[in-house]
Amino acid sequence: MxxxxxxxxxxxxxxxxxxxxxxxxxxxxxxxxxxxxxxxxxxxxxxxxxxxxxxxxxxxxxxxxxxxxxxxxxxxxxxxxxxxxxxxxxxxxxxxxxxxxxxxxxxxxxxxxxxxxxxxxxxxxxxxxxxxTAGTAAPAAAGIPLTQRGVASAVTFVTGHDDSGALPGSTNWNALALTGGTIVAFMALSRIDDIALRLLAAGREASTPVAVISQASLPSQAVLHTTLGACTLALRRAGLPGPALIVIGEVAAIGGSVAAEAQDYRNVVTR
The missing domain is CATH 3.40.1010.10 (Tetrapyrrole methylase, N-terminal domain)
Incomplete structure (x- = not known):
């Protein structure tokens, strides 16, 4: 006991x-x-x-x-x-x-x-x-609602790597892709290629909006708005520093549309 x-x-x-x-x-x-x-x-x-x-x-x-x-x-x-x-x-x-x-x-x-x-x-x-937690604070600072009526009614938090640095084998990416809703990935910058490939292979659309939030809530905060199909190349071009949080789902596009009005400490990048 x-x-x-x-x-x-x-x-x-x-x-x-x-x-x-x-x-x-x-x-x-x-x-x-x-x-x-x-x-x-x-x-x-x-x-x-x-x-x-x-x-x-x-x-x-x-x-x-x-x-x-x-x-x-x-x-x-x-x-x-x-x-x-x-x-x-x-x-x-x-x-x-x-x-x-x-x-x-x-x-x-x-x-x-x-x-x-x-x-x-x-x-x-x-x-x-x-x-x-950055899981809710970073999207909020980027003007991204994790849930919104008619858009997303569920949120899943995942980590981008295990103790060895690899993508966790315990995460069922096929199920996540089929369930829909918003996916929030912690510590996933170096694993975005694997995550995108698994979600695409499981049926998520390449046009699914993605937001990458770097240095959340700090004066150096930057937000990259892209898509699941283009995120790997967009991240390489943007060169955003860690720590960063990745939001995958339709709500990420909402954040992109309100970014100009919602930012206090944010630099917005679109790729």
């Missing part, structure tokens, strides 16, 4: 001594950080943050706290997950207020569930502070 020490939402101004908070930093814009997350950073003794937690967010950390970048970025040497787990546990064991800061939401493609399970097994108290 598994006993969860602190699986409830975090409450109070910040972590207590010997406690770990798994905190969502949102998509990057510090204005989208939750009040609870900001309080956690102001009271933390140790902050272990992902690369996607921006500098503006980290400015909220109190002076004197230890801040460690443990982010994992493609093409760069990564901090082993075992080291991150050990550092969280060690900090809590000596009575530190520990914040594990993650981009977006900790439980949406952020390994938050894995880290919570580790802390449970180690007997370390933990709590969760949900964050604004």
């Amino acid at each position: 598994s006993v969860r020490f602190c699986s409830s939402l975090a409450s109070g101004a910040g972590p207590q001594p010997g406690e770990v908070w798994l905190v969502g930093a949102g998509p990057g814009d510090p204005g989208l950080l939750t009040l609870r997350a900001a309080d956690a950073l102001r009271h933390a003794d140790l902050v272990l943050h992902d690369s996607l937690a921006g500098r503006a967010v980290l400015r909220l950390v109190r002076p004197g706290a230890e801040v460690v970048n443990v982010g994992k970025r493609k093409g760069q040497e990564s901090v082993p997950q075992a080291w991150i787990n050990a550092r969280m546990e060690a900090g809590a064991r000596i009575g530190l207020r520990v914040v594990r800061l993650k981009g977006g939401d900790p439980f949406v493609f952020g390994r938050g569930g894995e880290e919570a399970a580790f802390l449970d097994a180690a007997g370390v108290p933990w709590r969760i502070v949900p964050g604004v």
Whole structure:
């Protein structure tokens, strides 16, 4: 039988001594950080943050706290997950207020569930502070409604790669193609060729709208509007940097039509 020490939402101004908070930093814009997350950073003794937690967010950390970048970025040497787990546990064991800061939401493609399970097994108290996931924030910042009456009544979130970097074998792309609705792909820039080919082979039309949102919610945000049949070449030409989120479905065209009026921090590209 598994006993969860602190699986409830975090409450109070910040972590207590010997406690770990798994905190969502949102998509990057510090204005989208939750009040609870900001309080956690102001009271933390140790902050272990992902690369996607921006500098503006980290400015909220109190002076004197230890801040460690443990982010994992493609093409760069990564901090082993075992080291991150050990550092969280060690900090809590000596009575530190520990914040594990993650981009977006900790439980949406952020390994938050894995880290919570580790802390449970180690007997370390933990709590969760949900964050604004890029899965909804990035399309919104690009003026793209993920659902709309008469256009899309379902949304599917998928990841573009597994631990080995390959397209996850557990995702049924044939079923996704046949189901319709909106597909939102995280961490999929390097796998867009495979994704497009699988969806096209399964029956999705080449004319299906696609939007690629780079640097979502930041001043450098850029949005590429293209189609499923043309997205591979369009992405190569555009050269958009990561992190990026890919939206596939009819709603992506709606975002393209309202882009001029909806943008605050957006550069719109059409291919």
